[in-house]
Amino acid sequence: MTAPPLAAYTRQIPNTLRIDRQGPVLSIELNASDQGNVVTEVMLDELLAVLDEHDPDVRVIVLSGAGEDFCQGGDRTEYAEQLAQDPTGAGIRGSGTKARRVCEALANNPAVTIARVQGKVIGAGLALALSCDLRVGAETATFRLPELALGLPTAWGGILPRLLNEVGAATVRELVLTCRSFDAQEARALSILQKVVPVDELDAAVKTWAAPVIRRSPTALRVTKLLFNAHANATRLADITALDPELMASVLATRELAPAANGRRRGHLI
Numbered sequence: 001m002t003a004p005p006l007a008a009y010t011r012q013i014p015n016t017l018r019i020d021r022q023g024p025v026l027s028i029e030l031n032a033s034d035q036g037n038v039v040t041e042v043m044l045d046e047l048l049a050v051l052d053e054h055d056p057d058v059r060v061i062v063l064s065g066a067g068e069d070f071c072q073g074g075d076r077t078e079y080a081e082q083l084a085q086d087p088t089g090a091g092i093r094g095s096g097t098k099a100r101r102v103c104e105a106l107a108n109n110p111a112v113t114i115a116r117v118q119g120k121v122i123g124a125g126l127a128l129a130l131s132c133d134l135r136v137g138a139e140t141a142t143f144r145l146p147e148l149a150l151g152l153p154t155a156w157g158g159i160l161p162r163l164l165n166e167v168g169a170a171t172v173r174e175l176v177l178t179c180r181s182f183d184a185q186e187a188r189a190l191s192i193l194q195k196v197v198p199v200d201e202l203d204a205a206v207k208t209w210a211a212p213v214i215r216r217s218p219t220a221l222r223v224t225k226l227l228f229n230a231h232a233n234a235t236r237l238a239d240i241t242a243l244d245p246e247l248m249a250s251v252l253a254t255r256e257l258a259p260a261a262n263g264r265r266r267g268h269l270i
Contacts, residue, residue, distance in 0.1 A: 016043040018066065019050060024059040024214045026050075026111070033067025038075045039124045044098040051105035056218065060210045061111045063132055070117040070141070071125025074099075074156060096156070099124065103157035106131035108229060110222045112213045116206050117141050118199055126192075127159035130166065133225070134209050135192065138199035141184040143192065149179040165232055166191050 018029040028050060030037040051061075065071050082091030106113050106128065115132035117125075121143045129135050147154045154160050154176050163172045167190045175182070187193040197205045213221070 016040065017046045017050065021058075024057055025062065025210055026055075026058045026060070027062045027064065030063075030065040030071055033065070033069070035075075036069050036072030036120065037065040037067070037125070038072050039099070039128070040075045040078055041095055041098070044095065044102055047102045048098060048105065051102065051109060054110055056110075058111045059214045059216075059218070059221070061106075061109060061113045062116055062206055062210070063106065063113065063128065064116040065118070065125070067119075069119030069125075070115075070121045071128060072120050073123030073125055073146070076150075099127070099157040103127055103131040103159075103162075107133075107162075108225075110225060112210075112221065112225070114206055114209055116202050117193075118202060120144075123147060124156050124159075127157035127162070130159060130162045130192065131157065133228075134194055136195040136197060136202060136205045136209070137184045137187060137193040138202055139184050139196050140199060141187070141193075141196075142181050143183075143187050144179065144181045145176050146179050148176060 016030070016032055018027075018031040020027040020029075028047070030039075030043065032038065032040070032043070079092055079095075082095065085091060112134065113132040115129035115135040117129050117135065118138040118141055121129060121137070121141055123144070123146060126143055126145065145154060145159075147156075160172070160176075163175075167175075171190060182190075184193060184196045188196045195205055
């Protein structure tokens with residue numbers, strides 16, 4: 001079945017995403033700021049619908065988050081509901097598969113993908129950002145991988161191999177095992193970010209990157225992205241990210257989810 005034109009689909013988006021098209025630049029904003037832009041099943045479905053439509057005229061895709069935070073992670077409350085409906089974890093496996101497909105759609109998109117991050121970038125939010133080609137962050141942004149503290153594996157969207165590839169094994173072990181927060185300057189030093197700017201200069205930084213990209217040959221740009229991805233994959237002895245949904249579902253199905261702390265918003269931190 002042929003996907004509807006982007007303009008037609010944009011009109012169908014309810015409120016978990018905000019889509020804007022300015023010529024060759026497509027902006028996708030996570031639009032659930034009252035919940036910290038946590039990644040829900042609906043949001044994954046909508047991201048897939050937009051990212052799977054490869055408009056050859058789109059040369060740059062900008063991923064951002066509305067409000068104070070880029071993304072506070074996956075929706076723990078939704079995971080608990082899925083387990084209540086099916087204790088075997090089938091729903092979580094389905095969500096995990098969608099998460100992997102979204103991250104792959106960002107990484108393998110023929111357009112250059114840019115993550116524009118601010119505030120908290122946690123768990124699944126970090127996976128989304130890492131899947132983008134270029135990443136700029138506000139100098140006040142903070143990052144964290146809290147999965148182990150919640151009794152979960154670091155297995156969302158293929159984040160672990162991307163971290164290992166970008167950052168290096170020794171540092172990734174320390175970040176995953178301690179679950180500590182780190183700031184934008186450290187993220188820059190670790191190559192999680194390529195640029196750090198004041199929050200009010202984020203849009204200008206994105207435009208600075210996008211401007212030369214949209215002038216490049218579409219064919220050369222597409223082939224260059226293929227080369228980058230091929231070399232990244234070649235550095236892995238094996239890609240086991242297909243197991244991420246199974247790992248997450250298996251762990252969650254054998255334990256109770258840790259209750260959200262008092263006063264926290266719905267289901268963040270994964």
